[in-house]
Amino acid sequence: SAVISQKPSRDICQRGTSLTIQCQVDSQVTMMFWYRQQPGQSLTLIATANQGSEATYESGFVIDKFPISRPNLTFSTLTVSNMSPEDSSIYLCSVEDRENYGYTFGSGTRLTVV
Amino acid sequence: AQSVTQLDSQVPVFEEAPVELRCNYSSSVSVYLFWYVQYPNQGLQLLLKYLSGSTLVESINGFEAEFNKSQTSFHLRKPSVHISDTAEYFCAVSEPGGYQKVTFGTGTKLQVIP
Numbered sequence: 001s002a003v004i005s006q007k008p009s010r011d012i013c014q015r016g017t018s019l020t021i022q023c024q025v026d027s028q029v030t031m032m033f034w035y036r037q038q039p040g041q042s043l044t045l046i047a048t049a050n051q052g053s054e055a056t057y058e059s060g061f062v063i064d065k066f067p068i069s070r071p072n073l074t075f076s077t078l079t080v081s082n083m084s085p086e087d088s089s090i091y092l093c094s095v096e097d098r099e100n101y102g103y104t105f106g107s108g109t110r111l112t113v114v
Numbered sequence: 115a116q117s118v119t120q121l122d123s124q125v126p127v128f129e130e131a132p133v134e135l136r137c138n139y140s141s142s143v144s145v146y147l148f149w150y151v152q153y154p155n156q157g158l159q160l161l162l163k164y165l166s167g168s169t170l171v172e173s174i175n176g177f178e179a180e181f182n183k184s185q186t187s188f189h190l191r192k193p194s195v196h197i198s199d200t201a202e203y204f205c206a207v208s209e210p211g212g213y214q215k216v217t218f219g220t221g222t223k224l225q226v227i228p
Contacts, residue, residue: 004157006157033216041220042204042218042219042220042221043158043204043218044218045215045216048215092157092158094158097160100160100163101146101163101165102148102160102163103148103160103216104160105150105157105158105159106157107156107157108156108157
């Protein structure tokens with residue numbers, strides 16, 4: 001199955017700034033998924049990123065707040081823009097694991113906004 | 115729409131005792147079911163999955179889960195837990211096929227007590 005390198009692993013950011021999270025996959029994948037895991041809660045899908053087209057956002061998430069880039073089949077970035085303390089969460093990227101019919105996740109980015 | 119319910123947010127259990135982590139789902143269509151494990155400060159790892167066929171599925175580290183369609187459940191069990199099993203466990207559901215959205219439960223923290 002694919003191996004995902006995600007960075008940064010954690011960051012503490014000032015209110016009003018932006019943070020870009022990167023995910024690098026060791027193989028080509030069609031779709032990448034971005035999730036948010038708020039403290040004490042489950043994972044919520046933010047958007048699906050398909051190479052060569054605009055990302056598809058879930059209800060409650062918008063491109064202006066969470067712009068996503070997908071320049072090629074092995075890389076994607078998620079930016080958390082104009083951050084507020086409510087954005088403090090773990091952000092994870094994921095790809096489909098076609099060998100095992102599941103999904104592989106990056107190790108996550110633990111974001112704290114102060 | 116699909117949903118997953120994990121009723122127990124935390125489950126403390128003594129080492130070498132059995133454990134059951136409960137998961138119920140709702141869906142209007144057939145489903146794939148997953149259990150993921152998240153060790154402290156790590157990303158999610160696929161523990162086991164049900165796609166079709168035998169309703170009892172097993173992982174390589176002694177966990178098993180049984181798909182019960184009539185009760186819409188997919189409970190996770192282990193006959194004897196180890197300290198190393200301390201982690202958070204997420205139940206998840208998706209529609210069959212590739213690139214389907216995965217819906218996660220809120221997670222159950224398993225605390226193994228020496």
